[in-house]
Amino acid sequence: MAQPQQSDGSGGDKPPLRVGMVGYAFMGAAHSQGWRTVGRVFDLPRRPVLAAICGRDAAAVRAAADRHGWAAAETDWRTLIARDDIDLVDICTPGDSHAEIALAALAVGKHVLCEKPLANTVEQAEAMTEAAEAAHRRGTLAMVGFNYRRVPAAALARRMVAEGRLGTLRHVRVTYLQDWLVDRDFPLTWRLRKELAGSGALGDLGAHIVDLAQYLAGERLAGVSALTETFVPERPLPGGPTSGLAARSAAGTGQVTVDDAALFTGRFLSGALASFEATRYATGRKNALRIELNGERGSLAFDLERLNELSYHDGSEPSTHAGFRRILVTEPDHPYLDAWWPPGHGLGYEHTFVHQARDLVHAIAEGRRPDPSFADGLQVQRVLAAVEESAEKNSVYTPITI
Amino acid sequence: MAQPQQSDGSGGDKPPLRVGMVGYAFMGAAHSQGWRTVGRVFDLPRRPVLAAICGRDAAAVRAAADRHGWAAAETDWRTLIARDDIDLVDICTPGDSHAEIALAALAVGKHVLCEKPLANTVEQAEAMTEAAEAAHRRGTLAMVGFNYRRVPAAALARRMVAEGRLGTLRHVRVTYLQDWLVDRDFPLTWRLRKELAGSGALGDLGAHIVDLAQYLAGERLAGVSALTETFVPERPLPGGPTSGLAARSAAGTGQVTVDDAALFTGRFLSGALASFEATRYATGRKNALRIELNGERGSLAFDLERLNELSYHDGSEPSTHAGFRRILVTEPDHPYLDAWWPPGHGLGYEHTFVHQARDLVHAIAEGRRPDPSFADGLQVQRVLAAVEESAEKNSVYTPITI
Amino acid sequence: MAQPQQSDGSGGDKPPLRVGMVGYAFMGAAHSQGWRTVGRVFDLPRRPVLAAICGRDAAAVRAAADRHGWAAAETDWRTLIARDDIDLVDICTPGDSHAEIALAALAVGKHVLCEKPLANTVEQAEAMTEAAEAAHRRGTLAMVGFNYRRVPAAALARRMVAEGRLGTLRHVRVTYLQDWLVDRDFPLTWRLRKELAGSGALGDLGAHIVDLAQYLAGERLAGVSALTETFVPERPLPGGPTSGLAARSAAGTGQVTVDDAALFTGRFLSGALASFEATRYATGRKNALRIELNGERGSLAFDLERLNELSYHDGSEPSTHAGFRRILVTEPDHPYLDAWWPPGHGLGYEHTFVHQARDLVHAIAEGRRPDPSFADGLQVQRVLAAVEESAEKNSVYTPITI
C-alpha cells in the first residue's frame, strides 16, 4: 500500500504573487473568484495568493474575507498597500477613488490592477498613466480591468481581425443594453451619482464598448458625435447597503447626476464608421453587449448574453454557401480554452476574471506591460470625455485628444 | 350532370380600379405581383385591373407587359396618364422623375401610388404634397410606397405600440444593412448617381427606416445628428441595362456622387432617443432592416430577414418567466393574415405589395386619405434633409423642419 | 408620341397548358396561386391557363372560380376530366378520392398533379403508380405534390448532399410539429376521420417528412419501428364547413379514428439512422418541420418556420472557425431564386406551389417523368404502412416493402 502523499493544496512551489484587493462588492466577488481559480486551471509562472482584502466596514470586510477566501482583512487601503506581504493591489472600488489608490500603490512598488473605467476624469487618468509609465521603468506594472477582452469569443475575434480576415474595416456597431433603471422607483445608488461614479451608462457601459470596439478593430477612434440623456432625473434615496445592481429604497428623493443613456457615432482613424449605444433603459435586455464589425472581406458579431458564441461571415465563400456561422468558442484551439472543458461545455461571465488574472500574472512574471495598460484606459477616458463634450455642444463632431 | 358554369376569372362584378404603372424593373415586378394577386386573396370593394405599363424602351416594356400581365404597354408616361381607361398611376421609376409624373397624374384626376422616397428633394416633395392635398379635396388620392409598414409583423408591432404595450418610449434603434457595394468593382448604376437617385443608402434604405421608426413609434423625430461616408468614390461604368441590385461593368470609371452609408442619432418629440444606420457595406447582411423599440412597459424587435417573426418582451411579466418571445406572425388574428394560409405558413417580401395594394384600394373606395400619405413622405424627406445638413455641418444636431 | 402597344397580358404566344383543378379549399387556394403566378415569374415552355375548377357545391365552386381566377367551374370531376380544353388535372381533394380521379384522368390522357399523400392505402397507390407508368409510355405524366421539395432551402440542401458535402450519412432526424389539436374542443373535421383522411398526423405530416428525408438523403428507408397515439379519442362534431386548419364545433361528439401523433425510428439502406416525429399536439409549434442531416463531412439543418434559411456545417473547416452557418437562401444562384427578388428579400410558403408548377410544366414540355413521381408517392405510402404495421405490432422493426 502506497504512503499517503501530502500536499498543501497550494498549487506547488512557484513563487507567490500576493494580492491585496480593495473593495468587496460585485467586482470584489468577481475578482476573488478569478484569483482563487486561476492557479487551479492554468499553468502559471507565479502562484496567486489571496493575501488581504480591504473595505471600510470592519465586520463586512471580515465576512467578505471569510466568504471569498482572503487571508486577512483591512479597513484602510493605505494600510493594505503598506503591507510587506502584498505584491499586487487590485482596485475594485467606485471610480472616484481609483486614482488615489493606484498612485499610492504604484509609488510603493506594488503592481496594480484597476477596475474600469480607469478614473472619473481625464486628468486623473493622465496622472495614473504617467505614474504607470514611470513605474514600468522600475519593473512595476499596471493594468486596467477591461475584462471583456478576455471572453474567449472576443479574444478569438481579435485574433481573426489581426489575421486579416475582415480586410479593410467599414463598420463597427456596438450596443450595451441593460434595463435595471426602467423602474422609476429604483433608488439613487452610487452608480447614479456623478461625484462617485463619474458618469452613468457612459462610464459604466460605454467604457466597456469603447475599449472593446477599439481592441477588436485594432485601431482607435478619431472623433465622435454624441447625445446623452437622463430620462428619470429624480429617484428615491437608497435604504441600505447596495450590492451588484440590486438595491432597496428609503424615504426621500435625490437628483440623478449622471446620464441614463449615451448614444454616439464616430470615425476610426482608418475611416471606418462606428456607432455606440449605452443604456440602462432597454427593457428586457439584461447584459446585451453586442458588437458587429463589417470589413471588406468578412464580418464578425458577438453578444455577451451568448458569450460562448462568435458569429463569423467569411466574405470569400461562394454566395451559394455563405452565411454567418455560429462558432461555439469552446474548442481547445480557441483562446484560453485548452485549460478548460471539452468542446461544447461553455464558460460564464466570471471566467473573464480568471483569464484577466492569468494574463496579468504572465505579464508580471515576464516584466512586460500588461494589456490593456493604463495608457489604454486613459485613451478610453479621452473618448468618453469627447462624448461628453460633444453632447454638451449640440452633438458637434469632436475629435479625440491624442 | 351539372352545366359547366362560365366565369371570366376576373374576380366578379365589382367596379374596376384600372392601374397604369410607370417603370418595370425591380419595383415594377414587385408592384405587378401585388396588383395581380390582391384581388385573389382579399375581398376588395374594387377590382384591380392591370391596364397599362409604361417604359421608354418599346420592346422591353412590351415584354414586361406580357411577363407581368399588363393589358397594354406605353412608352411615354404622358400618354399613359392621358388614357381614359386608367384610374390610378403607380410610379415605380427612379426618384428624379417622381415629382413630374405624380404632379401630372394628380392634375388629371388620377390616383397616385408613388414609390419611396417620395422625391429627390424637399422642394419636390413639398410640391407633391401640396398637389396631393389639393387633389384630395377633389377626391383624388395619393399614397407613398413605404411597403414595410405592410409586413404583418410591422403592422402588429404598430398595433401593440398603439395599445400602450410599450408605455413611455425610451429607445428606438434601427439599422438597414445590405452589402452589395462591398465589391469595389460593382459598377456605377443609377442608384449611385445623385442626379438620378437623390442620395445613396440614405434615400434608399434610410427613408425606409425613418418612416418605419416613426410609424412604429407613433411619433416624429425632432432632430438628428449625422455622419455620412462614401467609402469607394470611383467605380467602373455599367456595361448594360441593370435590374434589381445586379449589374455588369464596362470600360471606364465614374464618380460615385451619393453616400455609401449614413449613421444618425436623434430625438423623438417625446424625448425618446433614436439611432439609425443605413449602409450597403455590411458584408454578409443582405436585407437586415432591424428595429428595436424599448419602452417603460415593454420592448419589440423585428428583423426583415425573418419577416414572419416579431420579438416582444412584456415588462409586466414576473422576472422568473419574462423574456423576449418570438411571435410567429401567421395567426388569423394578425394583420392581413386572415386572408392567407394556416398558422406557421409564412409570407414573403412580395406580400407587402399585395397588402399595400389592398389598403390603397380600400382607401380609394372609401375616399379617405391613404396611409402613408404624401405628407408622410414629405416629412421623411425633411428628416433625410436634416441628416444631410447635419452631416455637412460637422454632425451638429439639426432640428427637423415642420 | 408612340402608339400604345396592345398586349393580352397572357404571357405571350407559347402553347397553353390548360389546367383543371379538383378541390378549392386550402390546397386549392395554394395551387391556384401557384398556377396564376408561375408564368409571370419563370420563363416557361408552355403557358399555364386556369381553365376550370371543380367542386360539389355549385355556388361555392363558382365563388372559388371568381376568387382564384379560374375560367370555368364544374361540379362533377368526371365532367371536368372529360373536357377537351383540359390538359392537366390537379387533384386537391382529401386522400380518399385521389385514386379514382387520378386513374380516370390518366385513362383519358390528362396529365395529373396529385396532392400528397398519394392515396389512403398502399393498394390504391399501387394502382395509381401502375397507371402512371402506363400513361408515361403514352406521353401522359403524373406527379405527386410533395411541395416542400420546392422550398429553395430544401432544394439547395438536396444539391449540397448530391455534391457530396455531407459524405457518408450517419443521422437524419425530422420532426413535423403542429399544435392545432391541443384544444380538446377542436371539432372532428375530415382530417380526423380515417375513412376520409386515411390517417392523421402520420399521413398529413408524416408523409411530408418521410418524402423530404428520403429526398434530401438521396436514399430510401429500409425499415422502421413506430409508436402512434390518439391522445383525445372523442371530439365535438363540426358545426359547418371547415377550411384550412380552422373549424367550428356543433352539438354532439364523435370518435377520432386517426392517430394524433406518430413517432418512428428507422434505418436507411446505407445504414444511416433516422428518427421521425409527426404531431398536432406540440403546443406553440405551428409548422415546425425541422430536419437535420449529419454526415461524416458535414451537416445540414432546416426549419420550415424559417424557410428562407439553411443551416450548414462544413466539417472540413478548421475547428477554430467552424460552426453552423445560416445561409440566407435568397441568392440568384440558389434554386429558383434567379426569377425572384434581390438577396435577402425572402419568399413564403405559397412559393413552393409556384415552383412545383414550374417544374411540372418543364417536365411535361420535355416529356420526362416529373419528380416526385407516383412511384415516389407509392414508396412513401409503403413507409407509412410499415409505420402503422410496426405500431400495431408492439413497435417491432418492420422492413419497408420494395
Place this chain on the structure above:
Amino acid sequence: MAQPQQSDGSGGDKPPLRVGMVGYAFMGAAHSQGWRTVGRVFDLPRRPVLAAICGRDAAAVRAAADRHGWAAAETDWRTLIARDDIDLVDICTPGDSHAEIALAALAVGKHVLCEKPLANTVEQAEAMTEAAEAAHRRGTLAMVGFNYRRVPAAALARRMVAEGRLGTLRHVRVTYLQDWLVDRDFPLTWRLRKELAGSGALGDLGAHIVDLAQYLAGERLAGVSALTETFVPERPLPGGPTSGLAARSAAGTGQVTVDDAALFTGRFLSGALASFEATRYATGRKNALRIELNGERGSLAFDLERLNELSYHDGSEPSTHAGFRRILVTEPDHPYLDAWWPPGHGLGYEHTFVHQARDLVHAIAEGRRPDPSFADGLQVQRVLAAVEESAEKNSVYTPITI
C-alpha cells in the same frame, strides 16, 4: 488606524465536510472546481474541505492534488475511504469501478457522491441502491451525479412543470448530440470499451437525457423501443494517456464494443410520448443536449449549448401575442442565481458541479436523502437496460422493470 483582522480564508467556523475524491481526469477536475468554489458562493451549513484525492499513478495524482487544491493524495481508493479525516467519497472513475468503491465507502459510513451512470449493469446498481437505502437508515447518504439537473435553466424548468404550467404532458423529445467520433481515426479510448464504460453513447449521453427527461417531466418512462448502432467497429489503439474527450492514437487497431448511437422512443406512465437520441456522430454538434416538453397548457425547450436560456411557450396567452420566449435564466429569483452575478451575467458548465455540491451539503447537513438518489440512478439504469434489450430484440417495445 484599524488593526489588521486575521482570517484563515477558510470560510469560517462551520463544521467541515471533508471530501475524498477518486479519479482526477475530466470529471475529477470538474468536481474539484465544484468543491473548491461552493463555499465561496453559497451559505452552507458545513464547510467543504478538499481533503484527499486518489488515483493509481502516484506522480499524476500528486500533480492533480497540487493543481486542483487537494490537501493529500492517495494511490489506493481503499486507503482513501479508510481515512478518518474523510466524510464523503466522491467517485469520478469510469463506471466499472463505481459499485465496488461506493459499496465499500457506504459500508464504512462515508457519504457518497457517485458520477453517472450509477453502474455498468443493473445488478451493480441494485446492489448499490440497496446499500444506499441501508446506509440512509444509519444516516449515511448517497447521491448520483446527474449534474444537468443543476443547470439553473433545467431547475427552473422543473419548477415550472411542478407548478402545472405545462398541464397534461403530451410530448418529450430529447437529443444529446456530440461529434467527437466522426473521425474514423479517433482512437479506442476507455469510453469505447464495454468492459470499462458499460455502454457507449447510451450510458454516457443517454443516461443524462433519460434522467433529465424524467426529472423534468416529473414522471417515469413505462417502456421503450430502441435502435442502436456502431458505425465504426474498429479503431486505432490509443497512444498514451487520454483525458477529457481528446486522445492520440498508436499502432494497431481494436474492436469498438459499445454503441456509437442509440435512438429510442417510449411512453411515460401518463401516456405522454417520448423520443431520445444519443450520438457521438452528429458533425458540428458539440454538446447539444436539447429537450422539449409539450403539454396541454404550455411548452418548454432547453439547449445545453445555450445553458443560460430557457424557452417557454405559455399556451394561455392570446394567439396575437403568444410565442416561445427566451428566458435568460440569470435573475436572482431563478434557481441558484441569488448567489451569483447580476442579471445577464451568465454561468457555465462547471457551475452545475458547484450547485450539485451545494445541494449535497445541504442534504447531508439536514440528514435527508439527496436528489437524485441511487434509486433514481438505478431506475435510469433499468431504462438503459430496456433500451439495450429492445435493440437486441428487433426494437420490440420493452417495458421498464419497476
